[in-house]
Amino acid sequence: MASVLVRGAIVSDPLADKVLVAPRSGRASGPRAGATDALTRRINADPEGVEQGLAQLVLTIVELLRQLMERQALHRIDAGGLDDAQIERLGTTLYLLEQRMQELKDAFGLEDKDLNLDLGPLGRLM
Amino acid sequence: MTVYVYGITDAPPPPVDDLAGVEGTGVRTLVQGELAAAFASLPGPEPPAATPDALMAHERVVEALMRQRAVLPTRFGTTLPGEDDLATVLERRSASLRDLLALVRGCVEVSVRVRWETAVDPPAAADTDGRRYLESRARELREVERAVDAVHHPLARHARASTRSTPTEGGVLSASYLVAADDVRSFAEQVRRLQDADASLDLSCTGPWPPYSFVEPS
Structure with a gap:
């Protein structure tokens, strides 16, 4: 296991020996992967960043509504309440909405995790 | 400063x-x-x-x-x-x-990530077919639900608290569990048992971590 010298004392590398169960594929990763969440989730209130902060807030709400609409559409299809033409139109609309969201996120330099919302017992939006 | x-x-x-x-x-x-x-x-x-x-x-x-x-x-x-x-x-x-x-107090965070071995074709970038888009979204959501039922619910029973989210970098589910420090080994054993019981499950489990995912007031 890896060790490092810190101020004369040998301390163990906190990143070593963290894998409890290795995946069949790829590398394991822990909560550190989101280590910069605290920075990116904060709404930027600087004068220069206020536009982006506002975009983040608005797009988060739009994304929440988009996901709710999508789930509602899927429930209605499952329930058999829509004909083929309606399903096609709904699917196209939701697809285009998703594309447009992607364009807006790109335009404001935002990623999915920036639009996250903690919905308590429902988990997180993203 | x-x-x-x-x-x-x-x-x-x-x-x-x-x-x-x-x-x-x-x-x-x-x-x-x-x-x-x-x-x-x-x-x-x-x-x-x-x-x-x-x-x-x-x-x-x-x-x-x-x-x-x-x-x-x-x-x-x-x-x-x-x-x-x-x-x-x-x-x-x-x-x-x-x-x-x-x-x-007395707990650490253990992180679990779920993938399914069965590869799902991602929707083609130029796919504007409405029905096909909805079907692929439905399939993705079903995979998440399967992961929640097969992995998250059984593991959450062994944790003091838990939280889950859709990972942004691959996989269908990423979850964190607040586990008593003394129970980390047995928790990992549970994860391994789930992994061994289902060949289509690809799990990774890391920890013990500081409880990063449990510091926001609910």
Whole structure:
């Protein structure tokens, strides 16, 4: 296991020996992967960043509504309440909405995790 | 000057003199009422750059605190303008911070990521077919539900608290569990059992971590 010298004392590398169960594929990763969440989730209130902060807030709400609409559409299809033409139109609309969201996120330099919302017992939006 | 925060513990804080923090700074502590914070004073106004060395230094300090006390770890990059502001945060949020310390006391975070071995064709980029789009979304959501039923619910029964989200970098589910420090091995054993019981499941499990996912008041 890896060790490092810190101020004369040998301390163990906190990143070593963290894998409890290795995946069949790829590398394991822990909560550190989101280590910069605290920075990116904060709404930027600087004068220069206020536009982006506002975009983040608005797009988060739009994304929440988009996901709710999508789930509602899927429930209605499952329930058999829509004909083929309606399903096609709904699917196209939701697809285009998703594309447009992607364009807006790109335009404001935002990623999915920036639009996250903690919905308590429902988990997180993203 | 900037105050860079590592985490919050009960007062009195554990000794931190031997710890080395981000950017070669020492670790200091501040007591406010029944709470204490471990922090560094950085000379400039900027938080440290998110380099592997800095992330590791942050993690080392938080884990050193965790070995001695219940700790509410702050995410890498959390800064305040000055020590007064830090004291104010501890004072204003005293009740909820103490509740959170009670929640995580004696526990560590274990992280689990779920993938399904069965590859799903991603929808083609130029696919504007409405029905096909909805079908692929339905399939993705079903995979998440399967992962929640097969992995998250059984594991959550062995944890004091749990939280889950859709990972942004592959996989269908990523979840964190607040597990008693003494139960980490048996929790990992549960994960391995789930993995072994279903050849289509691809699980990874890491820990023990400081309880990063359980420090937000609910």
